[in-house]
Amino acid sequence: MKNNTAWWLRITVAFFLVVILMEVYIDSGDKPAFLAYPTMMFGFMALILLLLIAIAFIVQAIENVLYNTLDEEAKVRFLAAKEEKWEWTWGKNLYNKMLGSKPMEKEVEIILDHNYDGIRELDNKLPPWWVYLFYASIVFAVVYLARFHVFNDYTQDEEYEQEVAIAQLEIEEYKKTAKGLVDANTVELLTDASDLNAGKIIFESNCVACHMADGGGGIGPNLTDRNWILGGGIKNVFQTISEGGRDGKGMIAWKQSLKPVEIAQVASYVLTFEGTTAANPKAAEGDIWVDPNAPEPATPAKETNTEQVIDSTSVTMN
Numbered sequence: 001m002k003n004n005t006a007w008w009l010r011i012t013v014a015f016f017l018v019v020i021l022m023e024v025y026i027d028s029g030d031k032p033a034f035l036a037y038p039t040m041m042f043g044f045m046a047l048i049l050l051l052l053i054a055i056a057f058i059v060q061a062i063e064n065v066l067y068n069t070l071d072e073e074a075k076v077r078f079l080a081a082k083e084e085k086w087e088w089t090w091g092k093n094l095y096n097k098m099l100g101s102k103p104m105e106k107e108v109e110i111i112l113d114h115n116y117d118g119i120r121e122l123d124n125k126l127p128p129w130w131v132y133l134f135y136a137s138i139v140f141a142v143v144y145l146a147r148f149h150v151f152n153d154y155t156q157d158e159e160y161e162q163e164v165a166i167a168q169l170e171i172e173e174y175k176k177t178a179k180g181l182v183d184a185n186t187v188e189l190l191t192d193a194s195d196l197n198a199g200k201i202i203f204e205s206n207c208v209a210c211h212m213a214d215g216g217g218g219i220g221p222n223l224t225d226r227n228w229i230l231g232g233g234i235k236n237v238f239q240t241i242s243e244g245g246r247d248g249k250g251m252i253a254w255k256q257s258l259k260p261v262e263i264a265q266v267a268s269y270v271l272t273f274e275g276t277t278a279a280n281p282k283a284a285e286g287d288i289w290v291d292p293n294a295p296e297p298a299t300p301a302k303e304t305n306t307e308q309v310i311d312s313t314s315v316t317m318n
Contacts, residue, residue: 011052098129184239190268199269216278221285223273232289237267
């Protein structure tokens with residue numbers, strides 16, 4: 001019976017195998033499982049670790065009990081077998097073959113006649129691994145030469161431009177779903193209840209002093225009508241909140257206090273006031289804003305009056 005591996009190493013390997021299996025079979029979306037479900041994962045991993053340690057102690061205890069039941073001769077054989085070291089014979093032979101060096105007892109066969117103050121030189125051959133890599137580099141050079149200098153495949157400039165174009169497309173796709181990277185050009189109206197509730201909290205914390213809780217307006221303009229001083233719509237409202245209102249008399253810029261996603265949330269919430277009835281609405285300011293991207297309303301077809309033609313022959317003269 002050989003004790004090939006230390007107990008702590010066996011526990012470590014088994015523990016990480018369990019962790020890998022959990023990552024594979026637990027559906028956690030784009031995030032690792034231990035980030036998506038930290039409490040469950042760390043609790044379960046701690047339980048697995050304790051079980052593995054308990055199993056290791058139980059196995060060791062069983063081994064000690066069985067050892068004490070052996071006679072003296074069997075104990076000697078058991079200890080001798082346990083002291084045997086396992087060797088990876090195939091790997092060791094491959095290593096020696098790839099290294100290509102002579103054993104020390106055979107170095108006398110490759111000693112040269114050079115002698116410098118007792119220092120002798122060995123006529124070692126190049127290691128096979130080095131020779132194989134050198135041959136592989138020659139094959140690679142021939143293929144590279146034929147592909148790019150004989151058949152004129154793509155150039156480095158073309159490869160760079162393609163990679164940059166692909167990266168730009170990936171960045172644009174990422175920005176569409178990354179709320180934290182929105183700006184006035186990429187922001188979209190948020191309609192999820194969670195976003196609108198977050199915008200409501202931000203509005204009630206920062207905006208009610210000027211616009212009132214119902215959006216009726218006070219120091220700031222009325223948000224319930226269709227009039228806007230700096231333009232309506234999610235992009236204009238986002239820009240106004242981020243950069244501030246008119247110089248000297250408008251709203252301050254909130255981009256230093258709010259994150260882009262928070263500005264998008266509060267801007268989306270502000271737009272929900274339009275069409276509602278405030279308790280004390282302030283007079284409309286600015287111009288009625290019409291979304292230039294909104295589809296034009298269908299024009300109803302004009303009714304044509306058809307003139308009733310009466311055949312004179314059907315009229316009876318009295």
